[in-house]
Amino acid sequence: MANSLSRLLEKKKILLADGATGTNYFNMGLMSGDSPELWNVEAPEKVALLHRQFVEAGADVILTNTFGCTRNRLKLHHAQDRVFELNKAAADIAFGVAKEADHEVVVVGSVGPTGELFEPIGALTMETAIQSFAEQMEGLKAGGVDVAWIETMSAREEIEAATAAARQVGLDYVFTASFDTAGKTMMGVSPAELGSFAATMDPLPIAVGANCGVGASDLLSSVLDITSAKPVCAVVAKANCGVPRVSGDKVIYTGTPELMGDFVRLAIDSGAKIIGGCCGTSPEHLAAMRVALDGFLANPSELNRPDLAKIISTTGELVNQVAAAPGTTPKRERRGRRRAS
Numbered sequence: 001m002a003n004s005l006s007r008l009l010e011k012k013k014i015l016l017a018d019g020a021t022g023t024n025y026f027n028m029g030l031m032s033g034d035s036p037e038l039w040n041v042e043a044p045e046k047v048a049l050l051h052r053q054f055v056e057a058g059a060d061v062i063l064t065n066t067f068g069c070t071r072n073r074l075k076l077h078h079a080q081d082r083v084f085e086l087n088k089a090a091a092d093i094a095f096g097v098a099k100e101a102d103h104e105v106v107v108v109g110s111v112g113p114t115g116e117l118f119e120p121i122g123a124l125t126m127e128t129a130i131q132s133f134a135e136q137m138e139g140l141k142a143g144g145v146d147v148a149w150i151e152t153m154s155a156r157e158e159i160e161a162a163t164a165a166a167r168q169v170g171l172d173y174v175f176t177a178s179f180d181t182a183g184k185t186m187m188g189v190s191p192a193e194l195g196s197f198a199a200t201m202d203p204l205p206i207a208v209g210a211n212c213g214v215g216a217s218d219l220l221s222s223v224l225d226i227t228s229a230k231p232v233c234a235v236v237a238k239a240n241c242g243v244p245r246v247s248g249d250k251v252i253y254t255g256t257p258e259l260m261g262d263f264v265r266l267a268i269d270s271g272a273k274i275i276g277g278c279c280g281t282s283p284e285h286l287a288a289m290r291v292a293l294d295g296f297l298a299n300p301s302e303l304n305r306p307d308l309a310k311i312i313s314t315t316g317e318l319v320n321q322v323a324a325a326p327g328t329t330p331k332r333e334r335r336g337r338r339r340a341s
Contacts (some may be wrong), residue, residue, distance in 0.1 A: 003146045003172040003206070004106045004107075004146055004147065005061065005106050005108060005146075005147045005172070005174070006172070006206055008060060008061075008104060008106050009206070009207075009234060009273060009274070010225070010233055012060065013273070014268060014272075014273055014274075014275065014293060014296075014297065015060040015061055015106075015273065015274045015275070016058055016059055016060050016061070016264075016276060016286070016290055016293050017059060017060070017061040017062075017063070017236070017238055017275065017276025017277075018051075018054040018059040018061065018062045018063060018276055018277070018286065018288060019054060019059075019276065019277035019278070019281030019282060019283065019285060019286045020241070020277060020279050020280055020281045021036060021050070021063070021065060021067060021110075021277070021289075022036055022067075022279070023251070023279055023281075023282075024050055024282060025039070025046070025050070026281075026291050028046050028049070028050070029179065034077075035068065035073075035074070035076075035079065035226070036065055036067070036068070036088070037065060037066060037067075037068055037069045037074065037079075037086050038077060038079060038086070039065065039074075040065055040066075040086050040089040040093060040196070041085070041086065041089050042091050042102035044089070047065050047090070047093050048093050048096065048097055050283075051093065051097040051098075052097050052100075053283035054283055054286055055097055055098070055101045055105055056283070057283040057284075057286040057287040057290060058106070058286065058287060058289075058290030058293075058294075059105065059276075059286060059290075060103075060105060060106065061105070061106045061108060061274065061276070062097070062098065062105060062106075062107055062108075063094075063108055063109075063110040063149055063151075064087070064090040064091050064093075064094045064107065064109050064140065064143075065090045065093070065094075065110070065289055066086070066087050066091075066109060066110045066111065066112075066117075066136065066140065067088050067089045067110045067111075067112035067151070067317065068112055068115075068123050069087050069090065069110075069111075069112075069136055069139075070083065070111075070112075070114050070132045070133065070135070070136045071083050071132055071135060071136075072114035072115055072116055072132055073112070073114065073115055073122075074086070074181070076179055083135050083136055083139060084135070084138060084139040084142070084222060084288075085139070085141065087109070087136050087137075087138075087139025087140045087142075087143065087172050088139045088140070088142045089143070090140075090141040090143065091107065091109065091139070091140050091142070091144055091145050092143050092144075094107040094143075095143065095144050096109050106147075106186075107144070107145060108145065108148070108149040108174065109137065109140035109141075109145035109147065109148050109149060109171070110149050110151060111133060111136060111137065111148050111149060111150045111151065111154060111162055112142075112152055113135075113153055113154065113155075114129060114132060114149060114158065114248060115156055117155075118155060118157045118158070126157065126160070126161055126220045126235055129157075129158065129165075129310020130161045130164050130165050130168065131165075132165075133161055133162045133164075133165035133166075134165040134168050134169050134217045137165055137169040137171055138168060140166035140171075141169055141170065141171060145171065146171060146172060147171060147172045147173060147174060147206065148165075148166040148169075148171045148172070148173040148174070149160070149173075149174050149176075149178070150163065150166070150173055150174065150175040150178065151174075151175070151176045151211050151212075151238075152161040152178045152211055152212050153175060153176065153177045153178070153185070154177060154178060154185035154186040154187045154189065155186075155187040155189070156187070156189055156193075156197065158326050159175050159177070159197070159321075162175065162264050162282040163175060163201060163205070164285070168205075172203070172205075172206055173186070173205050173206065174205055174206050174207045174208070174209075174274075175198075175205055175208055176208065176209045176210055176236050176238065177189060177191075177194055177210060177211075178209040178210070178211060178212040178213050178215040179191055179210055179213055179218070179219070179222040179320075180212065180218075180320070181190055181320070183218075183221070183222070183286070183321055190225065191210065191222040191223070191225035191226045191229075192225045192226065192228065192229040194208055194209075194226060194258060194341025195208060195226045195227075195229040195230070195232075195235075195276075196229060198231055198232060198233060199231070199232045201261050202336060204232055204233055205233050206233060206234060207233050207234035207235060207236045207273065207274055208226065208231055208233060208235065208236065209223065209226060209235045209236025209237055209238070209272065209274070210222040210223055210226065210236065210237060210238070210239075211236065211238035211239070211276075211278050212238075212240060212279060213239070213240060213278075214240065214243060214244075214319040214320055215240055215242060215243040215255075215290040215315075215316065215318075215319050216239040216240065216242065216259065216260070216263045216315045216316070217243075217311050217312060217316050217317065217318050218253060218314045218318050218319050218320050219237060219238075219239040219240070220237070220239070220263070220267060220270055220306070220311045220315065221306070221308060221311065221318060223235060223237045223267060223270045223271065223272055224270050224305075224306075224308075226271075227270055227271030227272075234273035234274060235266040235271055235272045235273055235274070236272065236274045236275075236276075237263075237270070237272035237274070237275050237276075238271075238274075238275070238276040238277060238278050238281055239260075239263055239267075239277060239281075240253060240277075240278045240279040240281070241253040241254075241255035241259075241260060241277055241278075241279065241280030241281040241282070241285055242254035242255025242256070242259060242280065242316070243255075243316070243319055244279065244280065252280075253279060253281075255280060255281075255285065255291075256285075257284055257285050257287070258288065259290030259315055259316070260277060260281065260285045260286075260288055260289050260292075261288040261292035262291055262292070262314050262315055263275075263289070263315055263338055264289045264293050264296075265292055265296065266306055266308055266310070266311060266314060266315065268293075268303065268330045269303050269304050269305055269306055269307060269320075270305065270306070271303070275293065276288070276289075277289065
């Protein structure tokens with residue numbers, strides 16, 4: 001039987017995924033340094049509220065509140081022995097909201113990086129990583145999830161471990177990377193390489209793509225590279241809401257709802273089939289994205305693939321690239337990595 005995400009993608013052709021988790025939770029009272037995943041049992045009503053707000057804004061796909069729900073990340077909060085409990089609780093909450101929705105909503109299981117480095121740079125082994133991801137996915141599967149949404153990855157080895165765990169547990173999967181370091185991931189994976197990597201997998205992923213990073217313009221540039229490589233599956237574009245700026249002890253994202261609406265149209269024209277928001281994207285932003293997507297679906301037209309000049313003029317300057325003269329390759333600037341959600 002086809003998984004829930006593939007079925008809805010076949011039915012609707014282009015899907016709207018949800019927005020940010022962490023940055024919205026901070027506005028709901030989560031304190032810096034606290035674990036959002038513990039809210040699955042300590043404040044489930046707040047987790048459900050954010051899911052509901054995204055669904056009411058028009059999301060077709062919602063991600064469980066489990067980005068940091070491996071034992072590797074939970075040990076920072078002395079909760080490494082609660083992996084199954086917290087993941088299942090998150091899935092239960094998300095499915096509860098999806099069942100109440102006035103339109104079809106698919107729940108996928110968010111799986112973020114372990115936060116550790118693989119041998120020989122670090123101590124993480126492939127075997128340990130697979131075990132860690134599988135443990136998380138068992139909890140998600142017990143809650144009803146049939147697709148692992150592996151996101152914000154930077155190392156090819158970690159994608160291999162997470163997808164191997166999904167196969168072991170019996171879940172289909174999506175994987176996305178954060179191209180936030182000179183146009184590549186922190187560990188040197190390029191957007192084009194990600195698409196080629198996907199083609200080597202059996203079974204193939206449902207989708208691959210880009211999320212997070214440093215802003216909508218940079219992410220769209222990455223999506224252009226992925227789609228240029230003619231990937232074997234659908235492409236995801238899940239961008240941060242503008243460019244983050246530090247103000248005191250807060251990180252503020254500069255993107256407006258209008259900018260995120262423009263992002264949707266550019267993402268469609270770039271070849272993306274699943275489009276959403278990452279850090280800083282509120283339900284208000286997502287509602288504007290829904291309007292933009294519905295406008296396209298109501299009046300579909302031939303795709304007008306943008307170039308970098310079009311992206312820059314619409315969604316702003318690139319952070320990791322310096323525009324070059326026409327006919328030359330843009331230069332890439334190296335910037336610090338950001339991974340807030």
